[in-house]
Amino acid sequence: MTNAPLGPTTTSSAVKAARTILTRLHEVMASRSHAQAKLNTVVEVIGESLDSEVCSIYLLREGMLELFATRGLAQEAVHVTRMAIGEGLVGTIAAKAEMLNLAEAAAHPDFSYRPETGEDKFHSFAGVPIVRRERCVGVVCVQHVDPRRYEEVEIEALQTVAMVLSELIANAELVDEEEALGLTAAQTGPEQLRGLTLVKGLASGVAVFHQPRITIEHVMAEDTEAERQRVYMAFDKMREQIDRMAGQAEFGVGGEHEEVLETYKMFAYDEGWSRRINEAIDSGLTAEAAIERVQQRTRMRMRQIDDPLLADRMHDLEDLSNRLLRIVSGQLGTAASMGLRSDAILIARNLGPAELLEYDKRRLKGVVLEEGSLTAHVVIVARAMGIPVLGRVKSLRGIVREGDPLLLDADQQLLFVRPTRDMAIAFDERFAKTRERQATYAALREVQPVTADGTRIVVNINAGLREDMPNLQLTGADGVGLFRTEFQFLVSATLPSRERQTRLYREVMDSAGAKPVIFRTVDIGGDKSLPYLRHDGEDHEENPAMGWRALRVALERDGLLKVQARALLEAAAGRTLHVMFPMISEPWEFDAAKAVFEGQIAHMRNLKKALPEAVKYGAMLEVPALAEVLDILLPKLSFLSIGTNDLTQFLLAADRSHPKLAERYDWLSPAILRFIRRIAAEGHAHNVPMTVCGEMGGRQLEALALLGLGIRQLSITPASVGPTKALVSKVNLPEITAAMAGWLANPPADMRGTLMAWAVERDLLAD
Known part of the structure; x- marks a missing residue:
C-alpha cells in the first residue's frame, strides 16, 4: 500500500491522511506477526506518512527507555541503546509526559548524542509520550535531515499513533504493567x-x-458512525447535567460563581471542542480515544502558556473531558x-x-x-x-x-x-x-478531669452525626456540649422531614443516656447554602460568615424552626431538652426563638402529646455585640456557650479561611483573651454556666489560657478530650489565673510564646 506524506495540509486532508495511517496500523495490529515485527512495520508506516527519514519507538524496560524499533537509525542499536528517565530528548519526553517539536535537536539543553545510532546527520526532532493507564510507558519520535518544526497535524498524527501503540504494547505485554505504574522521577x-x-x-x-479516570482499552473504531453517535449522545447528556447544575437554587443570582458556571457552560457547548473530537473519530478512533486525543493535545498546548487564568480554564476543560469520558464509557460511579x-x-x-x-x-x-x-x-x-x-x-x-x-x-x-x-x-x-499518646489518653476515659487544686472541669464533645455518639463513651466525656443539627441538612439531598429529624434526635439522646446533649438549632445559610432551600432575594454574599445565616434564617423561615422545635420536643419526651440558639446579636432574637418552642409546647399540650420534663434554653455568643447586652440576656438563660471560631474572626476582622490572615487569627491575642475573661466574669456573676465551644478549647495551650480566664466548661472534638484531661490534671488554677491576670494587665509582645514557655517550664503540655 502506498501513501502520500502528511506534510502541511488542510484540516480535511489531515483527517483523511490520519485515517489512512490508522487504517494501515489497523492492518498491522490485525496481522499474525509477533510484536517485534509489528513495531518494525509501525515505524515504517509512520516514517513514510510523515516523510521522515527516522521513526523510532522506545519502551520502558527495567526502569530504562530501550530502543525497540527504528527506521533510519542503525539497526544494531535496537535493544542496545538505553537511556534513563530524564536523559536526552527521549528521556525528557518520558519524564515530563510532554511532546517535543524541535527544528534543531542539538540546540536543546537536554540533547544527548548516542554515536551507535548514527543520528548525527539528522537535525529536526519531534516526539510524543506513549501513555498507558495515565503512565508514560514509552516514546515515539521522528527525525529529519532538514531543520524544520513538524506541523501541528503531524504532531496530532504522532499522538494518535502513540495511543494505538499503547494498546499494542498492552496486548503484547511488551512492558510490565506493574513497572509501568511509574516511570519517571516525577512519576515514581x-x-x-x-x-x-x-x-x-x-x-x-x-x-x-x-x-x-477511565482506562481506554480500544483505540481503533470498527464503525466511525456508531462512535460519532455515542459522542453526540454523551454531549447531550453532559450538557443536560451542566444546565441542571447551573440552575440549582444553591447558586443564587449574580456573583462570581455565575461567571464561573457560564465559562463552564461555554466549554460544554463549544463547537470547536466537539468538532475536534469528531475529526479524531473521522480519522478512525473510538469515541473514548478521540476524547482523550483531543484532551492530550489541549493539555500540551496549555502547559506552554504561563497564564493562571488560562490554567484555571484548562482545569474546567479537563473536568468536562473527564465527565464526557465517564458518560461515553458508561463508567459513572465514584x-x-x-x-x-x-x-x-x-x-x-x-x-x-x-x-x-x-x-x-x-x-x-x-x-x-x-x-x-x-x-x-x-x-x-x-x-x-x-x-x-x-x-x-x-x-x-x-x-x-x-x-x-x-x-x-x-x-x-x-x-x-x-x-x-x-x-x-x-x-x-x-x-x-x-498512637502511644492516644493509648495513654484512652486510659483516662474513666478519670474525671480534676485540676491539681481539686476543681472539677466539665469536658464535653462536639458532635453532629449519629456516628459521633459512640465517642461519648470512648472518651469518657461529660456530655455533648454542641450537637450541630445542620449536619443532617448538609448531607441530605432534600429538606429532612420532621419524622427524620425526630428519629435522629431521639437516637442521639438514647446513645447519650444520662449525659446531657445540647442541640444547637440549625445553622444554615451564608457559606452553608443548601441546594433545596432557596432564600428569598438571595444574592452573592461577600462575607457569608457574617451574612444571612443561622437564627436569622430560621426566624425568617419560622416554618423551618417550628418543624425542628417539634422534632426536638417529641424526641425529648420524658427527658430534659437542652436547646441553644446560634448567631444571636440582640436579646429579642433569643426571645423570638424561644417563643417558637413555647408555641410548639402549647400546641403539643393541646394535642395531649408527651412533652419533655424540662426545656433549658441557651444562647451561643458569636457576635461581639451580644457582649454589650448580656446583663439583659443572661437572666433569661440556663447556659451560655462562647463560639470562639466565629467570635475570633469577628473581633479581629480576620477571615479564618484567608491564608494571608492565618497568622492574625490567633486565639491567644490579648484582645480575644480579655474579651472572653469579661464574658466569663459576667456569666459567673449571674450564676449562668459558661462553655467554650470550638477548636480553641481543644488545643492544650489555648485550653490552659481559658482555665486561667475563669472558664470551667469546654466542648471540644473527641480527639481532644484525652489531651485536655491530661492537661487539666496538672494545672493549678490559682497559679494560672494569677499569671493570666498579670499578662493581660500588661500584655507581653508575644503572648503565645510567653504562655508556651510558662507551660513548658511546668511540664503541662504533651509532647
Missing part, C-alpha cells in the same frame, strides 16, 4: 507536596481518586460505589459532605483536595469523623497516580507521595508516638 520517585491543613491528623494508605479494597487516602478536586459519608469509614484514612477551604461542608463532616484533610494541594493529579502509596501529615501540611524507606520509617515513628 518520592514527592513532597504542601497544602493547607483543613483537619489535623496523620494517615497512610494508597491513593484512590474519587472520580477514577470510587465509593466500587468500594475501597484497602486503607485509602481519597484524592479529589473537591468533595461534598454526602459524598464523603458514602465511603467505608474503616478503610478511608484521609482526604487530599486540590481545592477546599476551612469552612467547606466536607471539612466540618471530616473533622467530626476524625479524618485528616489536606486542601489546596497544587498539581495533585499531575503527580499522584491511582494506587500510589501516600503518607498524609496534615499536622505539618504535607503529603508524601511514593515515600522512600527512610520517609516511611520516620513517619511510622511519629505515628507510633501518636
